[in-house]
Amino acid sequence: MITAQPNPQGALACRVLSLRGPLWGVPAFQHPFARYAGLPTGRLANVELTRPGSVMVNPSGRRFVNEAQNYHDLTKVFREVDPANGVPRHAPAWLVYDGGYQERYPVAGVPRGALPEWAVSRPTLGELADACGIDAAGLAETIESFNEDAARGSDRAFARGDSVADRHLGDPSLGSNPCLAPIARPPFTAVPVHAATLGTCGGVLTDDHGRVLAPSGEPVAGLFAAGNVSASLFGDCYPGGGTSLAAAVVRAYAIGAALAS
Structure with missing residues (x-):
């Protein structure tokens, strides 16, 4: 002022x-012990969510938003509550990616090729789902459908990568759609994603x-x-x-x- x-x-x-x-919302990663001024803090996750070879899923193993859209509108989707039990539908959410993604991009401030110490990594998607408490059948169906769309360069579910704004943080070196690539190479990794705020x-x-x-x-x-x-x-x-x-x-x-x- x-x-x-x-x-x-x-x-x-x-x-x-x-x-x-x-409020100005943003998806974020949070190291379990990260603190700023004594309070929990995190890192913006919107870049990692946009890059090809990854999806964000809820406990049912389902995608629920265009991961590449602007961080403010993306975070609004976290507000959805299951009317049957009053529990948020999409928490916890997980960024799921494969070995190729790990080799190409840094995640949550960790250099490419390495894993955040709080990440979960397994040789198969089924084992990853079990370790994270994600519905294994739902995750398998999601990845199968996503990989088909990634091969075609068009996301039927959420139109990820269709807009210029989506593509801004993508990787054009991998194909016609810089936000899409199959999730196929082990190991498979999941990192929790939280709804956070930048301010009011x-x-x-x-x-x-x-x-x-x-x-x-x-x-x-x-x-x-x-x-x-x-x-x-x-x-x-x-x-x-x-x-x-x-x-x-x-x-x-x-x-x-x-x-x-």
Whole structure:
């Protein structure tokens, strides 16, 4: 938040908030013992989910989302709850990949060719499923169907790799669809994927000049806000990478112009 000068109305203005519920979601890996400031922390998983030779499955062994779509919308799918038991449908989720993927790409900050110490790796998909508590029949059917689509370069289930945005983090060296490759070479590995957050979409309300608005709707003299401390211009939508940064820069420019006038 940018404050041009001390103002006693600031505390009142900060009670005028918007978009307090939505958040910027992201799929993440979490080392069981990783901590930041004493709290659990993790690493973004969206790059690994996009690359060919992998899928993300739920406990039923089924894919449930286009793994290559933007991380914010992907994470929303984790909210689904089974009405029969009130339990989230897709937790725990697992990134499943084969030996070829392991040789090509780093995972969760571990160099390619190596495995995260909390990963599960087995010589067969059946053994992997048993070790992770994944339904073995469901996983086998998922991988068989996915491999057929990968060979054709077209994902019938979720259209993974069809859009330019999907392909941005893919690997074009492997074929016509940079997000698809068969999962066939042992060993087979699974790493847990969690729904995480980068921050909230909400904050204080501002006008077009970045002035913080009081409960009356009038601007608070001398109080300005830009970036994620203010309510997002885009609500719960994710137009693309760097959107919140771009909005912050534009709003900060508007604030500078307002202060100079």
